[in-house]
Amino acid sequence: xxxxxxxxxxxxxxxxxxxxxxxxxxxxxxxxxxxxxxxxxxxxxxxxxxxxxxxxxxxxxxxxxxxxxxxxxxxxxxxxxxxxxxxxxxxxxxxxxxxxxxxxxxxxxxxxxxxxxxxxxxxxxxxxxxxxxxxxxxxxxxxxxxxxxxxxxxxxxxxxxxxxxxxxxxxxxxxxxxxxxxxxxxxxxxxxxxxxxxxxxxxxxxxxxxxxxxxxxxxxxxxxxxxxxxxxxxxx
Numbered sequence: 001x002x003x004x005x006x007x008x009x010x011x012x013x014x015x016x017x018x019x020x021x022x023x024x025x026x027x028x029x030x031x032x033x034x035x036x037x038x039x040x041x042x043x044x045x046x047x048x049x050x051x052x053x054x055x056x057x058x059x060x061x062x063x064x065x066x067x068x069x070x071x072x073x074x075x076x077x078x079x080x081x082x083x084x085x086x087x088x089x090x091x092x093x094x095x096x097x098x099x100x101x102x103x104x105x106x107x108x109x110x111x112x113x114x115x116x117x118x119x120x121x122x123x124x125x126x127x128x129x130x131x132x133x134x135x136x137x138x139x140x141x142x143x144x145x146x147x148x149x150x151x152x153x154x155x156x157x158x159x160x161x162x163x164x165x166x167x168x169x170x171x172x173x174x175x176x177x178x179x180x181x182x183x184x185x186x187x188x189x190x191x192x193x194x195x196x197x198x199x200x201x202x203x204x205x206x207x208x209x210x211x212x213x214x215x216x217x218x219x220x221x222x223x224x225x226x227x228x229x230x231x232x233x234x235x236x
Contacts, residue, residue, distance in 0.1 A: 153168075
């Protein structure tokens, strides 16, 4: 990832011609300005420029008698960053090894998964219900309609007003509608509440201060699937 180190206020005319005294523009010498040229460099490339500047100033102590900041502090900042980059390289190498080990283990696990699938398929002997019971998906021919699965994540929360509640559940792919039932307790009796095409329902007209239970099932052209686990809330 590129880093941006150019200091604000520092300008550099890439078209100017420089000599020892500075850039020559129209024959007139201008004061020398530093072009840091750090934009887009990788961290180690930046450190190389820092170390080169440190070594150059150190080699010309007659010119640079009192460096500010001190060369010791510049070198210390350089070395601390270099050490941290070494730590990162070591961690990345270790992480790459872990990824390789993960991929090998996953490949072995998938082999076991496929082998177990072959066993389930043999036991099923063409019965799709047994395949599903074994925890495997069925190959779906183009346009095939499968029975609706059990609705998951059925939830019921108290509404904002008296006698109201809100129900939500996970949408079921391929469903045409959802049937809802309510009861005063999870043992029933259950009564029809509504049929909806969306995965939510706003309940109204319920007894305030009492518990309300709800359950839902998905429906397609093959008929309804199994009921969800019941959900409950206290109606405000």
